[in-house]
Amino acid sequence: MTVRPFNHRTEGDTVILGDVDRHVFVAIPAEGLDIVEALADGKTVGQAARLYEEKYHETADIEDFLDALEKEGFIGEASAVAAGKTPEVRQAHWRWRFEWLSPRAAQRLVSWPVLVASGLLVAVSVAMVVDDPSVLPKAGNALLFPQHFAALTWAWIFFAMLGLFLHELGHLVAARASGVPAGIGVGNQLWVLVAQTDMTAIWMKPRRQRYLAFAIGMGVDAVLAALLVVFIWSAHRGWISAPEWAVLLATAVLLTPLARIIWQFFFFLRTDIYYIIATAFHCKNLMGDTDDYLRNRWARLRGSGHQVDQSGIPAREMRIIRRYALLWFFGRVVSIASYVLILLPVMWGYAYQFILLLTGKETQFSSFDFATVGILVLLINGGGLMMWLRGMYRGGRARHRQDRARRADEATQAPEPAGVA
Numbered sequence: 389m390t391v392r393p394f395n396h397r398t399e400g401d402t403v404i405l406g407d408v409d410r411h412v413f414v415a416i417p418a419e420g421l422d423i424v425e426a427l428a429d430g431k432t433v434g435q436a437a438r439l440y441e442e443k444y445h446e447t448a449d450i451e452d453f454l455d456a457l458e459k460e461g462f463i464g465e466a467s468a469v470a471a472g473k474t475p476e477v478r479q480a481h482w483r484w485r486f487e488w489l490s491p492r493a494a495q496r497l498v499s500w501p502v503l504v505a506s507g508l509l510v511a512v513s514v515a516m517v518v519d520d521p522s523v524l525p526k527a528g529n530a531l532l533f534p535q536h537f538a539a540l541t542w543a544w545i546f547f548a549m550l551g552l553f554l555h556e557l558g559h560l561v562a563a564r565a566s567g568v569p570a571g572i573g574v575g576n577q578l579w580v581l582v583a584q585t586d587m588t589a590i591w592m593k594p595r596r597q598r599y600l601a602f603a604i605g606m607g608v609d610a611v612l613a614a615l616l617v618v619f620i621w622s623a624h625r626g627w628i629s630a631p632e633w634a635v636l637l638a639t640a641v642l643l644t645p646l647a648r649i650i651w652q653f654f655f656f657l658r659t660d661i662y663y664i665i666a667t668a669f670h671c672k673n674l675m676g677d678t679d680d681y682l683r684n685r686w687a688r689l690r691g692s693g694h695q696v697d698q699s700g701i702p703a704r705e706m707r708i709i710r711r712y713a714l715l716w717f718f719g720r721v722v723s724i725a726s727y728v729l730i731l732l733p734v735m736w737g738y739a740y741q742f743i744l745l746l747t748g749k750e751t752q753f754s755s756f757d758f759a760t761v762g763i764l765v766l767l768i769n770g771g772g773l774m775m776w777l778r779g780m781y782r783g784g785r786a787r788h789r790q791d792r793a794r795r796a797d798e799a800t801q802a803p804e805p806a807g808v809a
Contacts, residue, residue: 391462399595405424412462416453423453487569491565513617520624527731543637554608556605558605570589602661602667609649613645613649616639654723671705677698684698
């Protein structure tokens with residue numbers, strides 16, 4: 389077997405193998421590293437298996453282990469590699485890499501003085517909110533600008549996208565500070581169009597650096613919200629002279645970082661907080677295992693026979709999965725509540741103006757205002773919805789192929805029916 393160059397990091401009873409060039413990382417049992425290193429030293433599969441048996445006094449299930457590594461492109465038969473017949477593996481595709489940002493410069497941006505100053509600013513803004521709760525936006529009215537609606541709406545979109553970019557840039561800077569490659573692209577979570585940072589190589593770094601890389605996006609949102617709160621509070625107090633439209637715009641923009649912070653508590657998605665939890669409890673595939681656990685519970689309630697085998701998951705990790713399942717349901721509650729309390733009031737505010745238009749009554753919007761709303765709904769929600777439906781379709785096809793392969797395996801392994809002489 390030929391073994392591609394790899395990095396590795398040991399964490400408890402698990403080893404993370406990383407192919408940084410291809411941006412592919414897998415978690416294997418710590419004992420499996422002996423097999424990989426033996427193959428990398430030129431040993432045959434049989435020799436690697438015998439060395440494992442001599443060291444651990446047990447027989448390794450080496451065939452399945454090597455098959456899994458081969459699918460991820462870490463190993464391959466020497467003849468196949470030489471002939472260029474190795475299977476295609478996924479590659480990293482990033483829109484913006486920011487390779488010009490050096491790790492040294494990134495470390496200054498996430499240094500302790502910067503983090504402490506940011507924390508103090510957030511604390512001051514919280515005190516201002518307690519003093520004057522009216523600085524917070526009301527979802528039903530925040531985006532219904534009573535003046536310059538179209539201009540302020542487009543300005544709000546610009547600053548909302550800028551805030552989203554800064555959130556992802558925070559992740560990227562923290563990753564670069566750790567010395568790992570990272571990039572920003574566009575994707576979706578559910579029907580929402582989002583920016584995403586690919587920093588998978590952060591798994592090769594110590595947990596302290598991973599915590600910072602995962603949490604800093606929420607920190608950026610908190611700082612942006614704090615700056616807006618300070619501006620609005622100062623305008624309410626008359627400390628600064630700001631036009632009414634500027635305060636209206638700042639209040640509307642404040643809604644977006646607050647919504648992003650709430651989004652992090654959607655525990656049924658791979659949010660920033662999810663990755664912090666998975667890192668803290670050394671879980672290799674917390675979301676996938678939790679989904680399988682919940683499907684198994686649902687299958688038992690329905691009396692269905694097929695369940696995902698989770699017997700290979702350590703007991704400690706299984707306890708965490710059961711507890712995270714409760715957070716999974718809590719995340720669903722938070723998502724429904726945010727939909728009802730934030731998104732629906734905004735949508736109703738727009739819809740009500742359309743109802744007034746259709747019934748011939750006086751509306752707050754001009755024709756250009758209505759066109760602005762229609763274009764934004766089509767571009768933002770329509771694009772996210774299409775990506776979400778495409779993802780669901782592809783995921784359904786992938787599960788169908790897996791079920792078909794499983795049924796084929798069960799059929800080939802089934803005992804022969806008894807014959808009659």
